[in-house]
Amino acid sequence: MHTLTVIYRNLRQRWLSTGLTALSIGLGVALVTAITALRQQAQANFDNVAASYELVVGAKGSPLQLVLNTVFHLDVPVGNLPYSYYRKLKADDRVAYAIPLALGDNYRGFRLVGTEPEYFTLVRLKDGQPVAVAQGRPFAADYEAVMGSVVARETGLALGQTFVARHGVEDTAAAEEHEDAPFTVVGILRETGTPLDRVIFISLGSVDEIHQESRDKGGKSLLEQLEALPAEPSGSPPEDRPEDRNDHDHHHHHRKKPAAPPVGDTPGGDKPAVLPGQTTSAPAAPNQAAVGVPGQAIDEVTAIIVKLRSPGYLFLMHREINKGKDAQAALPGVEVQKLFTIVGTVDRALLLMSVLVVVVAAVSVLVAIYNSLAERRREVAVLRALGAHRRTVFGWLVWEAAMTAALGGVVGVLLGHALLAVAGSSLKFLSGLPLDPWRWTRLEVGPAWLTAYVPFEVAVIAGTLVLGAVMGLLPAALAYRTNVARHLSE
Amino acid sequence: MSLLQIRQLRVQYPGPDGEPPTPVLDIPDWGIAAGEQVALVGASGSGKTTLLHVVAGIVLPDSGEVRLGDTDITRLDEASRDRFRAANIGYIFQQVHLLPAFTALENVLLGMTFADNRAGTAEALALLESVGLRERARYFPRQLSAGQQQRVGIARALANRPRLVLADEPTSALDARHRDAVIDLMQRLCQDIGAALIVVTHDEAVARRFPTTIRLADINHVH
Numbered sequence: 244m245h246t247l248t249v250i251y252r253n254l255r256q257r258w259l260s261t262g263l264t265a266l267s268i269g270l271g272v273a274l275v276t277a278i279t280a281l282r283q284q285a286q287a288n289f290d291n292v293a294a295s296y297e298l299v300v301g302a303k304g305s306p307l308q309l310v311l312n313t314v315f316h317l318d319v320p321v322g323n324l325p326y327s328y329y330r331k332l333k334a335d336d337r338v339a340y341a342i343p344l345a346l347g348d349n350y351r352g353f354r355l356v357g358t359e360p361e362y363f364t365l366v367r368l369k370d371g372q373p374v375a376v377a378q379g380r381p382f383a384a385d386y387e388a389v390m391g392s393v394v395a396r397e398t399g400l401a402l403g404q405t406f407v408a409r410h411g412v413e414d415t416a417a418a419e420e421h422e423d424a425p426f427t428v429v430g431i432l433r434e435t436g437t438p439l440d441r442v443i444f445i446s447l448g449s450v451d452e453i454h455q456e457s458r459d460k461g462g463k464s465l466l467e468q469l470e471a472l473p474a475e476p477s478g479s480p481p482e483d484r485p486e487d488r489n490d491h492d493h494h495h496h497h498r499k500k501p502a503a504p505p506v507g508d509t510p511g512g513d514k515p516a517v518l519p520g521q522t523t524s525a526p527a528a529p530n531q532a533a534v535g536v537p538g539q540a541i542d543e544v545t546a547i548i549v550k551l552r553s554p555g556y557l558f559l560m561h562r563e564i565n566k567g568k569d570a571q572a573a574l575p576g577v578e579v580q581k582l583f584t585i586v587g588t589v590d591r592a593l594l595l596m597s598v599l600v601v602v603v604a605a606v607s608v609l610v611a612i613y614n615s616l617a618e619r620r621r622e623v624a625v626l627r628a629l630g631a632h633r634r635t636v637f638g639w640l641v642w643e644a645a646m647t648a649a650l651g652g653v654v655g656v657l658l659g660h661a662l663l664a665v666a667g668s669s670l671k672f673l674s675g676l677p678l679d680p681w682r683w684t685r686l687e688v689g690p691a692w693l694t695a696y697v698p699f700e701v702a703v704i705a706g707t708l709v710l711g712a713v714m715g716l717l718p719a720a721l722a723y724r725t726n727v728a729r730h731l732s733e
Numbered sequence: 734m735s736l737l738q739i740r741q742l743r744v745q746y747p748g749p750d751g752e753p754p755t756p757v758l759d760i761p762d763w764g765i766a767a768g769e770q771v772a773l774v775g776a777s778g779s780g781k782t783t784l785l786h787v788v789a790g791i792v793l794p795d796s797g798e799v800r801l802g803d804t805d806i807t808r809l810d811e812a813s814r815d816r817f818r819a820a821n822i823g824y825i826f827q828q829v830h831l832l833p834a835f836t837a838l839e840n841v842l843l844g845m846t847f848a849d850n851r852a853g854t855a856e857a858l859a860l861l862e863s864v865g866l867r868e869r870a871r872y873f874p875r876q877l878s879a880g881q882q883q884r885v886g887i888a889r890a891l892a893n894r895p896r897l898v899l900a901d902e903p904t905s906a907l908d909a910r911h912r913d914a915v916i917d918l919m920q921r922l923c924q925d926i927g928a929a930l931i932v933v934t935h936d937e938a939v940a941r942r943f944p945t946t947i948r949l950a951d952i953n954h955v956h
Contacts, residue, residue, distance in 0.1 A: 244845075252835055622832055625826070625832065626843075628818075629889070630815050631847050728791050731826065
C-alpha cells in the first residue's frame with residue numbers, strides 16, 4: 244500500500260482534528276498570502292503608473308503629496324503654480340512636452356481634472372500606448388468632458404449625456420452643485436488599469452469658468468476650504484507663493500480673459516439634451532476658433548507633467564527647479580519608493596504577526612498528533628507486529644504532520660487570494676489600480692535560482708510542509724520508541 | 734524436521750527500582766514441526782504471550798536461541814527481524830486490532846506491504862473470500878461484527894503465506910459458536926498453505942480442538 248494512501252486514511256480517520264488544525268494554519272497562511280500579494284501588486288501597480296511620468300512639477304510642499312495628487316489622483320493638491328510658469332517650462336528646449344493639470348471638482352466622487360487634450364496623445368502608459376480616447380473625441384471646448392472607462396461604467400453616462408459636478412474633490416452631501424454648468428460627455432478613454440480610469444478630464448478653462456460662477460454666487464473655493472485646515476504646506480515665502488498672488492481663489496484657476504463661449508453657443512452645435520440612460524453619438528467638435536483652445540486663458544495650474552528630450556536632463560532639471568523658489572519637481576518613481584518604504588514598516592509588522600500565527604498554529608499540529616498518540620500507540624504496536632519497521636512508523640507520523648500543515652498551507656493560500664478578491668474590488672474602487680486576486684505572487688526572499696522559478700505560494704506551501712514535518716518529529720519519536728509488547732498486551 | 738526450535742531460552746523482566754529482575758521464561762528445548770498445529774495452554778501471567786512475542790521477534794530474550802527454519806531470530810538486527818517477521822510469521826491478536834482507518838481489504842493489504850509482497854488486491858480479495866468476507870472487503874472495522882473482524886485478522890495474518898502463524902487468545906471475545914468457527918477456519922487455512930499454527934489459550938475447549946496441546950508449565954522451568 245502506498246505511503247500516501249496510508250497517510251490519507253489516517254488523516255481522514257481524524258478528519259475533525261485534521262481539519263481544525265489545518266484551518267488554524269490556513270488562517271495564518273491566508274494573512275501572510277494576502278498581505279504579501281496585496282503589497283506586491285500595489286507596489287507593482289504604483290511603480291507601473293509612476294513609470295509613465297518622468298517628472299512632475301507643482302507648488303512647493305510635499306513631493307509625495309504632489310505625486311499622489313498628480314499621478315494617482317489621490318490626496319489634496321499642494322498648491323498652485325502660475326500659468327506663466329507652465330509657459331516658461333514648456334518653452335524650455337530640454338522639455339519634450341509639458342502638460343498642465345488643474346484640479347477641478349467631482350462627479351459622484353470621480354475627480355474632474357482640467358488639462359489639455361494633448362494629455363491623451365502625448366502621455367505614454369506602461370504598455371507604451373497613449374492614454375487615447377476610445378469612444379467619441381477629446382474635449383474641444385469648455386464644459387465638455389472625457390471620462391475614464393471606470394467612470395463611464397460606474398455612472399452609466401454615455402456620449403452626449405450631461406452631468407453636473409459638485410464642488411471639491413470628495414463627494415459630500417454638503418458640497419455645492421454647479422447646477423448651471425452641466426458638462427457634456429464627448430469622449431471615453433480606453434481602459435488603462437490606472438487611476439486615469441477614474442478621472443473625468445475637462446478643459447482648463449472649464450475648471451476656471453465653473454468656479455468663477457461659483458465665486459460670483461459667494462461660494463468658497465477648494466483652497467479656501469483647505470486653508471481652513473490647521474496645517475499649511477511648507478514652501479516658498481508668502482510673497483513668493485503663487486497662491487498668494489490671488490487673494491480670492493488660490494486653488495482654482497482664473498481666466499485673464501473671458502472664457503470660451505458656453506457649450507451650445509458654438510457654431511453648428513447646440514448643447515445636447517440631457518437624456519438619462521440614453522447613449523447618443525459624440526457631439527461634433529465645436530469650432531475651436533470660436534471657443535478658443537481650452538485652458539489657455541487661465542492664471543494658475545495645479546501641476547505640470549513634464550517629459551524631457553533626454554534622460555540626461557532629468558536630474559539636472561529636477562535640481563534646477565527645486566533650487567528655485569517658485570516650484571518643486573518630483574520624480575514619481577522615487578516618491579513611490581519612499582511611500583512603500585514608509586508603508587513597508589507596517590507591512591513587515593503585519594507579516595511578522597501573521598508568521599507568528601502560522602508558527603503557533605503549527606504547534607497545534609504537534610499537540611494534535613501528540614494527543615492522538617495515546618490512542619495510537621496500540622495501532623503503532625500492531626503495525627510493528629505486522630512487520631513495520633520503527634523508521635516506517637516514524638516516517639508516517641512525520642508525513643502526517645507535514646501533510647496536515649501543507650493542507651493548511653493550501654487552504655491558506657486559496658483563502659488569502661479569496662480575501663484579496665473580496666478586498667480587491669473595494670481597493671480598486673478607492674485607488675483605480677487593478678488587483679488580480681488570482682495572480683501568482685513573486686517570492687522575494689531566497690537565492691536567485693529559487694526566486695526566479697518558485698512563486699511565493701508554492702514556497703509557502705512547501706514551508707508549511709517543512710514546518711509541519713518539524714512539528715511531527717516529537718510525536719513521531721515517541722511512536723518510534725513504542726514498546727510493542729506492552730501495547731499489544733494492553 | 735523442526736520448523737521452530739527454541740533452545741536455552743531465558744527471558745526476564747527488569748525489577749522495579751533496583752529490585753532483581755523477574756524471570757518469566759526458561760525453556761531449555763522446545764519446537765514444533767512444519768505444518769504442525771499446537772494449542773499452548775497456561776494460566777494467566779504464565780508467560781504464554783511473552784513466548785509468542787519472543788518467537789515473533791518482538792521481544793529479544795536475555796539468552797538462548799529461537800530458530801525458524803535456518804534463521805536464528807535472536808541474531809538478527811531489528812530491521813531484519815521486522816522484515817523476517819513480516820515475511821514468515823503471521824500474527825493474530827486477542828483483540829483483533831484491525832486498524833480503524835482502513836477497510837477490511839486495506840487491512841489485509843497492509844500486512845502485505847511490510848513484506849514487500851506485490852501480490853496486491855486480487856490476492857487480498859481471494860484471502861477475504863476464503864474467510865467468507867469478500868463482499869465486506871470495503872467495510873471499515875466499525876462496520877463489522879467481532880467475529881467478522883477476527884476473520885479479517887486471520888486473512889491479514891495469512892496475507893504473506895507465512896511459515897508460522899501465532900494466535901494469542903484469538904477467540905476470547907467470541908461466543909462458543911463463533912469460537913469454534915474461527916478455530917476451524919484458522920486450522921483449515923493454515924493447513925492449506927502449509928503453515929504451522931500455535932494458538933495460545935487458557936480455554937480448554939479451544940485446546941481440545943487441536944491435535945497437540947502443550948502446557949507451558951511443562952516446557953517452562955519458571956513457575
